[in-house]
Amino acid sequence: RKEVEQDPGPFNVPEGATVAFNCTYSNSASQSFFWYRQDCRKEPKLLMSVYSSGNEDGRFTAQLNRASQYISLLIRDSKLSDSATYLCVVNELGSSASKIIFGSGTRLSIRP
């Protein structure tokens, strides 16, 4: 089983739609969780951290369910500029230190 699993997509949705991505992780000792965004031929950039209580940043809402080891990202009123690959990222405890593991990424394409 992969350490971090995501639906690879692609998701192709019209502008203004709401889209949700899901992610599961295997290590229950994982410490912290993030969503990153990666544009074509660019390095990943932090989109938002994910907290147990859930958190919202404008049109983006992230949620964490530790019991189910599940993370989600919701994008409302999607814009053309939201087209990118979204990476679920987990900071987990390794044998000697924590390490940051990326999911395979979900491709999102917003059409006019």
Added chain:
Amino acid sequence: SAVISQKPSRDICQRGTSLTIQCQVDSQVTMMFWYRQQPGQSLTLIATANQGSEATYESGFVIDKFPISRPNLTFSTLTVSNMSPEDSSIYLCSAGQGGTEAFFGQGTRLTVV
């Protein structure tokens, strides 16, 4: 946040040669990582660069092929040794503090011919 400078940004190398990629962080960080991203794929962790000791490699990656140095808390190098066309990829350096988000260099786009 941390600003990471990675170089070279790209290179074209002959098979059988080696390339060393450098990563410089503008502040002291607890953790530094090296990732590989092949075309159309997500990031795969190669190893955690440990300051003053041997790197911790992930399954499928070995020190002889990817030697890593980390002499201090702001600098690390990754060498891709005895390169073959299968090593063509983007190599990314990442840095962060334990439990917080990671910051990335702009990557090194390697083509082996």
